[in-house]
Amino acid sequence: MLWRWVKVVAGLLLACPVMAQVYPSTGTAWVLPGSWDEPLATSFFNTAQDVKDWELSHADIIFGSMQDVDTNRQTIAVGYMYSQKLDCRPGKQSAWLSKQASLSGIDMEDGFLHFAEDTRLEVEKASSGLDYLLEGQPYHLLLVRNNQFSTARLPLTLQPDDEVILFSSYPFDAIQLRADGSPLLKLNMTDEKGNVAGWKKAKVDWSGTKGGMVSDPYQSGQEQQILTGQIDLKDHWQSAWPYYQERKLNSGHIGLDNGLKTWMVKLAWPEEVRLSALSIQPWLRLEAQQLLLPGWDPDNDKDRNGYVDATEFRDRINVKASARFRHQARLIPAGHMWPGTCWYRVNFANDAFNKLHSRWYHYDWQKQGLSGAYNDDMAKLLDKNQFTVLEGGKLSELPLQAGTAEAATEYAIQLAGFLQLVKKKTQTNWLAANISELNLWHYSVWPVQLREVVDLWLREHYLTPAMGLLRMQQAWETFALAKAGDKSLIMSSVKGGRSELTPSSDDAWQRDIETGLAQYYFFNLPGYTFFHSWNQSYFYGSGNTTLRTWYRQGIPKNWVYQPTGMLEIDIGLPSGIPKGYKAVTWENKGDKAKTTASSISDIPLRPANWFWLYRSGWFGDFPKEGVIARRYSEGLVLYRGINERNNKGFLLAKPLRVSLPGEYQRIYYDGSLGEPVRYIELGGYEGVVLKKVPWPNVSVVGVDF
Known part of the structure; x- marks a missing residue:
C-alpha cells in the first residue's frame, strides 16, 4: 500500500517540468513590484533596499520588473507590454518606433488602424488623457531667448527677439492662441538626414473667434484676443528630428530625446507681447457623451501629399470621410481606456511595421534584462467592449466594422501572428497574457491561434474569499491550460472578504489570506502554476500599506500579503481522492x-x-x-x-x-x-x-x- 503511494508521487514528480522554486509545494510570483518604501512599522527591514532584496528571494517569477537590469537577470522577469495600443501622447516606445521607421523607410502611420468613414462612438465617461487631442495640447513648447533653449511655460511675456517653437506629434493646419496680436509663423524644413534644415515662412489667415477679447489674469486690466490661424500648406510639410545647425532643439523632453520626429512651427512677434495660451486646433469633437472621429479616404487626397486641402475637401470623392490628415482617423477606444490615458489601436496587417514593432520588444527586453513580457488586456481588441459605434465604424485596414465580433476575431488572429513574430525575434518562452477570469474556451472572438501563442497566463483577481462553489466548479480552464503545457499565475485577492467587513481587524485580514492560499492550492499544479496574494485593489507595487490596504499602515505590502510562513510548510504534491469520498x-x-x-x-x-x-x-x-x-x-x-x-x-x-x-x-x-x-x-x-x-x-x- 505504501509502495503504491510512493509510485504515484514519483510519477507526479516526473510529470512536472523541472524548475527550482522558493517554497516546497508551489511556485510564487510578484505582480508589478516597485516603488519600494522604507518600512515604518516593522523592525524586520531597515531600508527599502532590504525589502527589494527580500522580494527577489521570495518569488520564482516577476510579472513586471525589479527595475534593475542585473537584478532582473537573476530571476525570471516577465515585463509589461500592451502590443495592441500606442499612446496618443508618444512616449519612449513611440519615439523609438518613429526613429527606426524613418531610418528604415517605413511610414509610421502604417502602424495605426484608421476609420474609413466618419464615425460616432458612444463615450459614457471620457478619460482625461483624451484632453491631449481634444484640447490640441502641444507635444512640447520651447522658448528661444538669447540663442538659449528652455521649456516655454505659459503665460509668458516675450521680447521682440524671442521665439517660441511648438512641437506636435502629428501634422496640423490650424493653431489657436491668446495673445495681444498675431505672430509671424514659420514651418520647419527637413534635410536629407531628417533634421531641421531651416524655417520657411508660412501664409496664415488669422481670425478672431466668437469669444472675442478675454482677460489675462497675469495682466490685470488688459485684454487679449483669441486668435485662430489657418495655415496654408501648399507644399508637403515633413516631420523632422529636433536638430538644427548641429544643436538639439530640446530641453530634456523624453520623447524628443528618444528619437521622435515631430512637426514644428516657430512663432515670433515684432513687439513685446503676452502669450497666454497656444494650442493646435482640435479635429475631434466630444458632444453629449459621443466622440466624433473623421474618416480617411486616400481618394480625397488627389495630389497624394498626405493632406486634403480646402479645394480637395470641397470636391471630395467620398463625402463620408472628412479627415484632412490620415492620422486624424486613427482608432481611439475612447470610452474604454484607463483613467488618464489615451490610446490608438495598432495595425497588425502591415508586415513591415510588424517586423519593426517586434524589434522594439527585442531591444526593450534586452535593455531591461527581461525574459519576456505579459500583454495586458488581451480581451480588449476591436469588439463592442472597446468600441460602441453609433454611426460609421468602417475600417481602412480591415474590410470590417469596429465594435463587431467579426472584426475582433480577425484582429485577434493578426495579433497572434504578431506575437509569434515577437517570440521568434526575442527567442522567449515566457510570452504571457493577462486575461483575469476570462475562460478562453468561452470567449467567442478568441481564436485558437491566440491561445496557442501564449506560454503563461496572468489570472488577475481570479480567487476571492466569497467566490462561492459554483464559480469554483466552473474554473476548470487552469487544468486545460496546463494540459496544453501552459503556465498560469493565479492571483488571490481579499476582495469581498472579512477584511472588508472589519478592516481594522488583524484576524480578518489574516483569515482572508489563509483562505486565498487554500483556494489557490485547489488549482496548484507544481511547475505550471504560481501564487500571488494581493489586496482588494488593482494598484500594485512594493510600497507600504495604508489603513485601507491592511489593518496597520507602514508595512511592505508584498511582505504582509504573501503568507510566507504557510508557504514554508511542505504539504507535498497534489494526490488522488481518498477511498469512499465523492468527486466534485x-x-x-x-x-x-x-x-x-x-x-x-x-x-x-x-x-x-x-x-x-x-x-x-x-x-x-x-x-x-x-x-x-x-x-x-x-x-x-x-x-x-x-x-x-x-x-x-x-x-x-x-x-x-x-x-x-x-x-x-x-x-x-x-x-x-x-x-x-x-x-x-x-x-x-x-x-x-x-x-x-x-x-x-x-x-x-x-x-x-
Missing part, C-alpha cells in the same frame, strides 16, 4: 465531468481530484452549500462555500464542523501549527490549509518524502 463535478455550459476526469466537452484536462467533505442534502452535483477538499501527499486543503458568490451574510454564518480523512494540523497565517485533529470547524466562505500528522517513522530506501 466540473460544469461547462451545461456539460459536466468529474474533477478526476481527463477532459470536459472534448477539452483535455489535467485531473484536479477535488472531492466533497460535505454537501447540503448529499445530493446533486451543484449543492447549495458544501465543503470541498483536495488532498496533498503531506496535507489537505478545504473550502466551505455556498453556490452563489459574494453573499455577505454567509461570511457571518455559524461554524460548520466536518470530519477529516485522517489526522491533520491547521496551518495558520504565521506558519504555526494547531493541535492534531480529525475534525475542523469552518466559517462561511472560509478556506484552510492542513498539514498531515506524520506517520510513525518508516524507512523507505531511495525515496525522499
Whole structure:
C-alpha cells in the first residue's frame, strides 16, 4: 500500500517540468513590484533596499520588473507590454518606433488602424488623457531667448527677439492662441538626414473667434484676443528630428530625446507681447457623451501629399470621410481606456511595421534584462467592449466594422501572428497574457491561434474569499491550460472578504489570506502554476500599506500579503481522492465531468481530484452549500462555500464542523501549527490549509518524502 503511494508521487514528480522554486509545494510570483518604501512599522527591514532584496528571494517569477537590469537577470522577469495600443501622447516606445521607421523607410502611420468613414462612438465617461487631442495640447513648447533653449511655460511675456517653437506629434493646419496680436509663423524644413534644415515662412489667415477679447489674469486690466490661424500648406510639410545647425532643439523632453520626429512651427512677434495660451486646433469633437472621429479616404487626397486641402475637401470623392490628415482617423477606444490615458489601436496587417514593432520588444527586453513580457488586456481588441459605434465604424485596414465580433476575431488572429513574430525575434518562452477570469474556451472572438501563442497566463483577481462553489466548479480552464503545457499565475485577492467587513481587524485580514492560499492550492499544479496574494485593489507595487490596504499602515505590502510562513510548510504534491469520498463535478455550459476526469466537452484536462467533505442534502452535483477538499501527499486543503458568490451574510454564518480523512494540523497565517485533529470547524466562505500528522517513522530506501 505504501509502495503504491510512493509510485504515484514519483510519477507526479516526473510529470512536472523541472524548475527550482522558493517554497516546497508551489511556485510564487510578484505582480508589478516597485516603488519600494522604507518600512515604518516593522523592525524586520531597515531600508527599502532590504525589502527589494527580500522580494527577489521570495518569488520564482516577476510579472513586471525589479527595475534593475542585473537584478532582473537573476530571476525570471516577465515585463509589461500592451502590443495592441500606442499612446496618443508618444512616449519612449513611440519615439523609438518613429526613429527606426524613418531610418528604415517605413511610414509610421502604417502602424495605426484608421476609420474609413466618419464615425460616432458612444463615450459614457471620457478619460482625461483624451484632453491631449481634444484640447490640441502641444507635444512640447520651447522658448528661444538669447540663442538659449528652455521649456516655454505659459503665460509668458516675450521680447521682440524671442521665439517660441511648438512641437506636435502629428501634422496640423490650424493653431489657436491668446495673445495681444498675431505672430509671424514659420514651418520647419527637413534635410536629407531628417533634421531641421531651416524655417520657411508660412501664409496664415488669422481670425478672431466668437469669444472675442478675454482677460489675462497675469495682466490685470488688459485684454487679449483669441486668435485662430489657418495655415496654408501648399507644399508637403515633413516631420523632422529636433536638430538644427548641429544643436538639439530640446530641453530634456523624453520623447524628443528618444528619437521622435515631430512637426514644428516657430512663432515670433515684432513687439513685446503676452502669450497666454497656444494650442493646435482640435479635429475631434466630444458632444453629449459621443466622440466624433473623421474618416480617411486616400481618394480625397488627389495630389497624394498626405493632406486634403480646402479645394480637395470641397470636391471630395467620398463625402463620408472628412479627415484632412490620415492620422486624424486613427482608432481611439475612447470610452474604454484607463483613467488618464489615451490610446490608438495598432495595425497588425502591415508586415513591415510588424517586423519593426517586434524589434522594439527585442531591444526593450534586452535593455531591461527581461525574459519576456505579459500583454495586458488581451480581451480588449476591436469588439463592442472597446468600441460602441453609433454611426460609421468602417475600417481602412480591415474590410470590417469596429465594435463587431467579426472584426475582433480577425484582429485577434493578426495579433497572434504578431506575437509569434515577437517570440521568434526575442527567442522567449515566457510570452504571457493577462486575461483575469476570462475562460478562453468561452470567449467567442478568441481564436485558437491566440491561445496557442501564449506560454503563461496572468489570472488577475481570479480567487476571492466569497467566490462561492459554483464559480469554483466552473474554473476548470487552469487544468486545460496546463494540459496544453501552459503556465498560469493565479492571483488571490481579499476582495469581498472579512477584511472588508472589519478592516481594522488583524484576524480578518489574516483569515482572508489563509483562505486565498487554500483556494489557490485547489488549482496548484507544481511547475505550471504560481501564487500571488494581493489586496482588494488593482494598484500594485512594493510600497507600504495604508489603513485601507491592511489593518496597520507602514508595512511592505508584498511582505504582509504573501503568507510566507504557510508557504514554508511542505504539504507535498497534489494526490488522488481518498477511498469512499465523492468527486466534485466540473460544469461547462451545461456539460459536466468529474474533477478526476481527463477532459470536459472534448477539452483535455489535467485531473484536479477535488472531492466533497460535505454537501447540503448529499445530493446533486451543484449543492447549495458544501465543503470541498483536495488532498496533498503531506496535507489537505478545504473550502466551505455556498453556490452563489459574494453573499455577505454567509461570511457571518455559524461554524460548520466536518470530519477529516485522517489526522491533520491547521496551518495558520504565521506558519504555526494547531493541535492534531480529525475534525475542523469552518466559517462561511472560509478556506484552510492542513498539514498531515506524520506517520510513525518508516524507512523507505531511495525515496525522499
